[in-house]
Amino acid sequence: MRKLLKPVDSALDVFNVCIGRVRSTDLKSRLLACSREIESSSIEFDQKAPNSQLHTILSKDNVANSVTVDEMKAVYTDRMAKKLAPGRIYYDRLMSLPEHARCPLCSQRVVSTLDHHLPKAHFPSLAVSPFNLIPACQDCNKTKSEGIPTCSAEETLHPYYDDVESFVWIRARLIETVPVAIEFYVDPPDDCDPILAERLKNHFKSFGLAALYASHAAEELASVEYIAKRVFDNGGSVELQRHLVETASGKRAVNLNSWQSALYCCLSENNWFCEARFE
Structure with a gap:
């Protein structure tokens, strides 16, 4: 997982901009009645996230006993995520956070959507809270689905x-x-x-990273073995190991926990691969 800068926009500011064009007097009145809960929910999220206590936030089926889950979903979908929506500026701002547009959850695929860390179906007051919205790839967003953590160990990592x-x-x-x-x-x-160790394992499992990384590594291994054989034929096992160590060092300089770093470190430390594979 890659760390991202925490958004500076407040949930209340985002919410107010999103509902600014609501024409229905009744709906606008009920949405405005949610303002205090929108703000307090985001503050609670910000206080509990650093301590792996998001599982203690209670799920709800409405906001301030005034707005339904579906109505809050519509605020996000129609008034924030949709192109030309009044809150689209905040959506785009969040989407621009990852370096090279890489999904921070898998560190591999390109971001294409915002993931609700706590699902909006169960936490409607956090539907447009920037703290709860993570730029992600479509696959990570779908894989995570709408599961709710029941303890600290079940909380996936938050960028x-x-x-x-x-x-x-x-x-x-x-x-x-x-x-x-x-x-x-x-x-x-x-x-x-x-607790962090358990969360690391849960994150890795929840997003199916073992299979994802193995798939990408399998494709690269064909070229790795071709180059490794040439290096071995020219300089033997010592030169091959040096080559792999240098490659691993370069990969780790970019990302300590990329599948490439893990792959080349593994190869450089394996005596069979360096000494016997190409004999």
């Missing part, structure tokens, strides 16, 4: 609040076959907070 880029936690293991195969797994450091 605005969780920083897991300073230590290695995604690794790979080599399956010594011809051609070779790779499996990816989570291996937090020994000093990692136990």
Whole structure:
């Protein structure tokens, strides 16, 4: 997962802009009655997210006993996400947060939508809260669905609040076959907070990252083995290992926990691959 800068726009400001063009007097009145809850819910989210306590936020089927879930969904869909909608400026601002437009949840695919970290179907007061809206790829958005965490360990990582880029936690293991195969797994450091360690594993599982990374790695391995054989033929196992170590170092300089970093670190540390694979 890649860290993102936390949005600075307030949920109340976004909400007020989104409902600014509502023509129905009744609906506009009921939406305005939600303002206090919209603001307080976003504040609660901001206070609990850093401490892995989002699971303690109670789900609801309305906002301020005035607006239904479907009506709040419509505020997001029709008045924020839709092109030319009054709140579209905030939608686009959130979508521009990831570097190179890469999904922060999988670190692989291109962002194409906003994911509600806590689903709007169960937390309607957070439907347009920037803290609850994460730029994501379509696959991650669909994979996560509308599941609700019941404890800290079940909370997936949140790019605005969780920083897991300073230590290695995604690794790979080599399956010594011809051609070779790779499996990816989570291996937090020994000093990692136990709850965070469980969240790392849950995030990896929830978004199907093992299968995603294995798929991409399988495609790259064909070229890796071709180059590795040439290096081995020219310089032996010592030169091959040096080549793989340097490649891994370059990948880690970009992203410690990319599948590429895990792949090349695994290959460089595997004696069979460096010494026997190409004999």
